[in-house]
Amino acid sequence: MPEFEFYQGEQPKNYEQKCACTLVLDVSGSMAGQAIKQLNLGLQQFYIDILKDVTALSRLEVQIISFSDIIKVETDFALMDDDYHVPHLTTRGTTRLVDAVRQGIQSIEARKRWYKESGQTYYRPYVILITDGAPDGDQDVKGLEKEIYHGVENKHFNFWAFGVEGADMGFLRKISHPSFPALRMKGIEFVTFFKWLSNSMGTITHSKEGEKINITPKNEDENPFQITL
Amino acid sequence: MSSISVSDSKWIIAGASVIGQGHIKDQKPCQDAHFIQMINKTWGVAVVCDGAGSDAYSNSHLGSQYVAEQAAKELTNMVRKEDWNDTNKLPTENAWNRCAIKALQNVRQNLEHYAVMKNVELKTLACTVIALAFSPHGVLSVHIGDGRAGYRDDNGEWDSAITPFKGSQVGETVFITSEFDWEDKQYIETKVIDSPVTAFTLLTDGLEWYCWECNVKLEDKDQYIDPNKPFKQFFDTNAETVKKIGEQTTHDELQEKWRGYLGHGHPKIKEEQDDKTMVLGVLK
Structure with missing residues (x-):
C-alpha cells in the first residue's frame, strides 16, 4: 500500500482573536507587608505561566489597574510576551474600589x-477585581452593582471579584452577577491564585462564545479559594 | 427515486466529523455533523452542520445530525424537481435563492416536528448549516451561520462559496433555530457559481484557522480583514491525496483515513478544542 500524505505544511497567516482582561488590584494601606509582597510575586507567576501557554500568549491582552486613594493604569492592554514588563505594586491610602472597577x-x-x-473579533472580556477590604464610604456601590449586572447580563463583559482575608465578602457578593459569584481566597496565596487564573484564562482563550467552561481547581493543592472541592 | 453511491459517481469525496479536545475533556458528544447525497453521477449535495456549544443548546448534537440529513434530502428533491441535474443548466440567482430558502424552511419546519417528537425545546437543537449542490458545471450554495465553503475552478484557483455570518464576539452566530428574517441575506445567503468546478469543500469553523485566510492584518495599517479565501496549499495537497486514495482504496477506507487526519493526523488540528468537520470533493 503506498503512503498517502495529507497536508502538514504551514498555516495561513491569520491573526489571533484577542481576549481583553483587566486586573483591578487593591493596593490600599491594608495590603502593606506580606500581602503586597505576595501579590507582586503572584503577578510574576501569572506572567511566567502565560508565557508557557502558546494560545493564551497570543490571545490574552492584559491591563493592570491598581487602586488606593489613587487609581492608576499600571500597564495598558498588551500581550504578555517577551517585551512585557510586570509592574511592581506598592501600597498607600484608602480604597476607591468603585471608581477603579468603573475605570476597568x-x-x-x-x-x-x-x-x-x-x-477584529474578540472573546468576551474579563474584569477581575482583587481586594482585601471594602470601598470608601462615599463610593456609589448601588450604581456599580447595576452597571455590573447590566454588563454581564447583556454579555458585554464578565466580572469576577475575589476577596483576600479581611475583604467585605457581603459587598463583593452584592456587586457580583449570579453567574460569577464572588470567591474568597485562602489567606494571601496570590501565587496559587494567579497560577489558577493563568490556567483559567488559558482555557477561556481556547473556548467558543457561550460554552460553559469548567475552571474549578482540579485538586486541593491547586485550590486558591476557601471552597471545598 | 433512488440515489447512486459516491463510489459510482464522477466524484471522490472525503467527509468526517470529529470531536474536538474541549468536548472530549467535558465528556460531551461531537456536535458537528455532515451528510453527502449523490443525485446522479455528476450532481450531488453536501451539507455540514455545527451544533451550538453552550448548555442552553444541550441537544445540538441531535439537531446537527437531523438538519444535515434533512437539508441534503430537501435540496436533492429541489434539484431533481427543477431538473437542473438532467439539463446541467444552473438556475439564476433569483431562482436558486427562492428554491434554497424554501428547502431550508422545510428543514426548519421538520425540525420543529422533530423537537415535539423528541419532547425537547426547539432552541436546544440549534445548529448552523452550510449546503452545496455540486456538479462539474458549477456550485449552488446556501447557508445559515458560520463555517466556510469553497470550490476550485478549472484554472486550479480556489475561492469561497459563502460569506459566514459572525458577530463581533468570537463564536457569535445565527442558527437555523434562530428567529430571523428569511429575506435578510446576512442571515441566509445563497450563491450560484455558474462556471466549471473541479473540487469543492465545506467545513465548520473549528477548522477554518488552519486552512482559510480569515483574519489578516493589512500591511502598514491597524486594520484587520477577513479575505475569506481557501488556503491553496492546504486544499491542493489534500485534494490530490484524497483523489489518490479514492482511486486506490474503497470509499469507506478513504473516510477512515480522512477521519484520522482531522482527528490526529495534523500537529495543530489534533489539538483543536472545537469539533471539526470537513468535506472535500474532487472530480475524478
Whole structure:
C-alpha cells in the first residue's frame, strides 16, 4: 500500500482573536507587608505561566489597574510576551474600589470599540477585581452593582471579584452577577491564585462564545479559594 | 427515486466529523455533523452542520445530525424537481435563492416536528448549516451561520462559496433555530457559481484557522480583514491525496483515513478544542 500524505505544511497567516482582561488590584494601606509582597510575586507567576501557554500568549491582552486613594493604569492592554514588563505594586491610602472597577469597565469598552473599528473579533472580556477590604464610604456601590449586572447580563463583559482575608465578602457578593459569584481566597496565596487564573484564562482563550467552561481547581493543592472541592 | 453511491459517481469525496479536545475533556458528544447525497453521477449535495456549544443548546448534537440529513434530502428533491441535474443548466440567482430558502424552511419546519417528537425545546437543537449542490458545471450554495465553503475552478484557483455570518464576539452566530428574517441575506445567503468546478469543500469553523485566510492584518495599517479565501496549499495537497486514495482504496477506507487526519493526523488540528468537520470533493 503506498503512503498517502495529507497536508502538514504551514498555516495561513491569520491573526489571533484577542481576549481583553483587566486586573483591578487593591493596593490600599491594608495590603502593606506580606500581602503586597505576595501579590507582586503572584503577578510574576501569572506572567511566567502565560508565557508557557502558546494560545493564551497570543490571545490574552492584559491591563493592570491598581487602586488606593489613587487609581492608576499600571500597564495598558498588551500581550504578555517577551517585551512585557510586570509592574511592581506598592501600597498607600484608602480604597476607591468603585471608581477603579468603573475605570476597568470603561477601559474594556474602549478596547472593544478599538477591536470593532479595526475589524477584529474578540472573546468576551474579563474584569477581575482583587481586594482585601471594602470601598470608601462615599463610593456609589448601588450604581456599580447595576452597571455590573447590566454588563454581564447583556454579555458585554464578565466580572469576577475575589476577596483576600479581611475583604467585605457581603459587598463583593452584592456587586457580583449570579453567574460569577464572588470567591474568597485562602489567606494571601496570590501565587496559587494567579497560577489558577493563568490556567483559567488559558482555557477561556481556547473556548467558543457561550460554552460553559469548567475552571474549578482540579485538586486541593491547586485550590486558591476557601471552597471545598 | 433512488440515489447512486459516491463510489459510482464522477466524484471522490472525503467527509468526517470529529470531536474536538474541549468536548472530549467535558465528556460531551461531537456536535458537528455532515451528510453527502449523490443525485446522479455528476450532481450531488453536501451539507455540514455545527451544533451550538453552550448548555442552553444541550441537544445540538441531535439537531446537527437531523438538519444535515434533512437539508441534503430537501435540496436533492429541489434539484431533481427543477431538473437542473438532467439539463446541467444552473438556475439564476433569483431562482436558486427562492428554491434554497424554501428547502431550508422545510428543514426548519421538520425540525420543529422533530423537537415535539423528541419532547425537547426547539432552541436546544440549534445548529448552523452550510449546503452545496455540486456538479462539474458549477456550485449552488446556501447557508445559515458560520463555517466556510469553497470550490476550485478549472484554472486550479480556489475561492469561497459563502460569506459566514459572525458577530463581533468570537463564536457569535445565527442558527437555523434562530428567529430571523428569511429575506435578510446576512442571515441566509445563497450563491450560484455558474462556471466549471473541479473540487469543492465545506467545513465548520473549528477548522477554518488552519486552512482559510480569515483574519489578516493589512500591511502598514491597524486594520484587520477577513479575505475569506481557501488556503491553496492546504486544499491542493489534500485534494490530490484524497483523489489518490479514492482511486486506490474503497470509499469507506478513504473516510477512515480522512477521519484520522482531522482527528490526529495534523500537529495543530489534533489539538483543536472545537469539533471539526470537513468535506472535500474532487472530480475524478
